[in-house]
Amino acid sequence: MRGATHAKWAALATAVALAATACGGGDSGGGGGADGVVSSSWGDPQNPLEPANTNEVQGGKVLSMIFRGLKQYDPKTGEAKDMLAEKIETTDSTNFTITVKDGWTFSNGEKVTAKSFVDAWNYGAHLKNNQKNAYFFGQIEGYDQVHPEKGDPTAETMSGLKVTGDRTFTVKLTQKFSTWPVTLGYAAFAPLPQSFFSDRAGWLSKPVGNGPYTIDSYSKGSQMVLKKWDAYPGTDKAQNGGVTLKVYTDNNTAYTDLIAGNLDLVDDVPAAQLKNVEADLGDRYINVPAGIIQTLSFPFYDPNWNKPNQAKLRQGLSRAIDRNQITETIFQKTRTPAVDWTSPVLGEDGGFKDVCGDLCTYDPAEAKKLVAEGGGIPGGTMRISYNADTGSHKEWVDAVCNSINRALGNDRACVGNPVGTFADYRNQVTTQKLTGPFRAGWQMDYPLIQNFLQPLYYTNASSNDGKWTNPEFDKLVNQANAEADTAKAVGIFQQAEEVLRDDMGAIPLWYQNGSAGYSERVSNVTLNPFSVPVYDQIKVN
């Protein structure tokens, strides 16, 4: 039986191998209490980690830890509160005088001054720096000289920004924008230390900011270790010893690691696990509204979709979508059926209101009638385009089509049209190649009703992909921006929203929630309205 010995050896080798791996188990984090380190899932940021160049959540996580701006959004209410700003004054909603608080420094010891802000903003706005959030500075006078739509810049700095003292500077906007100070909590407006300008590559390999954490080590593409900054001058000091961000190749793996106890925080619970999450984590699962809305846009640039009476068609389609059922069965209640074009995180004072009413309520009979009155679906079949590489877009688009087909009693009224990658999808959207409705998602930049309406539906606005246009809507938005009284401004924005509703410029589908799960090691885990975990408040038990 010599042959059998071979098998024995092979079996033995496997056993040894498995035993060896068992020894390779990791030890997670140091002690507990104020020194405990939180480990959290992460994805490789898509862009270099500059404040004005980061437009997605993964990079946003880091910026939220290492930077503090003039304003800071309250993690619970989303309200913009003064952080580094001592005061922001204006008499005409166009000229603002900003005073920076005394006593703030970057973690390398350099003082945060008015110049730190002005230099950073000028850097962010300048075309040659390729900053993807440059448009944030678009309201400041002189932006069109440093960032012209065509040709080369004719100035190095924006004429609307002037340093008037060590801690004061003035900002001049091109038009009235009363709620402009609220936008200043966005990461793009963060101050930058001089080391950024003198050695950008060095800074990028280990960014230095003025937030409650400092970066201890950063190995690109795999992990970042952040330590609590003990000398942090702000009131929101870190409640833990530090945060370790680990890049995961797949959110399922991160979730498995959380269940196995190797990871403390997962802020993106994979769709496939939503069914098990209550059983796995119990009350250690959070599911809260975030400032994200998903809509269905229409190609108004296509003559077939831009006929006079088609508002009824769009309203009919909106009524043919069973939002409740889809959010429950496909999204396991991680989406909330939409009742307007903004987000519940704004709160009622901020402008969140059931504007859509009946038009967002499922009613197949009414839907069928409205679609017929609106001239029917152009060409008999509409194809809803989406990118098939991320999210569970395929599932919900198919469900929406099913719902529409059932309501209209026509199996071919609606089909999905998958596009392979997000980049290709965005490309087809922006070059106006799509000839049917397409999915659109909007994550707010700052918690203002203006941010949900103007960039998306104002004539030729930066993200008005469907090219919807309505002079009445534009007029009301302009009027609202000029209104100094915030409550009144919100009211006018809501009127604009009603104009949008009557023409159904886009069909609101649902609000996306932020979801996260955490281990027994940590507590006091919350998500802010941008669905980024509030790291500085996490306590290690």
Place this chain on the structure above:
Amino acid sequence: MGRYVIRRLLQMIPVFFGATLLIFLMVNVMGDPVAGLCGDRQCDPATAAQLKKEFGLDKPVWQQYLTYMGNVFTGDFGTAFNGQEVTELMANAFPVTIRLTLVAILFEIVIGISLGVLTGLKRGRPVDTTVLLLTLVVISVPTFVTGLLVQLLLGVKWKWIDPSVSSAATFDELIVPGLVLASVSLAYVTRLTRTSIAENKRADYVRTAVAKGLPRRRVITRHLLRNSLIPVVTFIGTDVGALMGGAIVTERIFNIHGVGYQLYQGILRQNTQTVVGFVTVLVLVFLVANLLVDLLYAVLDPRIRYA
């Protein structure tokens, strides 16, 4: 022999250019990568134009290809969209994947060939039937099922291993992922070896060796196995390339930051520089592995000579 090697190396040049050109064109067909950089909103036209200029995307494709190839020969593989040099990405990813591939190949050789010899010698016996049945099961179950199952059982339920591999990705962490990655190929190696051994067992030279009174072990290792290994070596040789580039599924499941992961991310973000760079290196690996396999033939079977 020397001349043969030189000829083969020369043949690699057109294959190399053809393969890279194809990849370059395929990635370009996917459309404008800059559109995906700004999330669900439109990049402002000026920034988009500036980015295109910087990445050379505003030039015609043939010109992009020539510039790219010119840079590759000076060791410059370009920059990924997140500002990292592609060579830096490679320096991080390839060592990890090479370790993973080594573990996988080792499993294929040790377990695959041992089981193959065992079943080949005991053809028709219960051992043979059992192993054949097992390989059939392994071949028919997709890797992601095996991977997720192993991860759940060993990592979460029994806690024998960490469910995910740390960024250091040391050899001991890679044993289980390597086994999962190797599983399907391992089953093929077993089956190939088995057939080959069973066939050669009745060959004249084996009977002669037995008649000479050689010990059984020597007959098997020196005479029988050596001749039976040729198809197996061919398979393992081509598998090296397949394992390195095709580990995407395994790498995602076990959180291994290797070539597969970088390629996957490169494709999602339509990052021409990353994708073409990594594939170029993989093409080279394939070519060299195949050359080595052909040379190994001569070592295994002295009747094969290259001139």
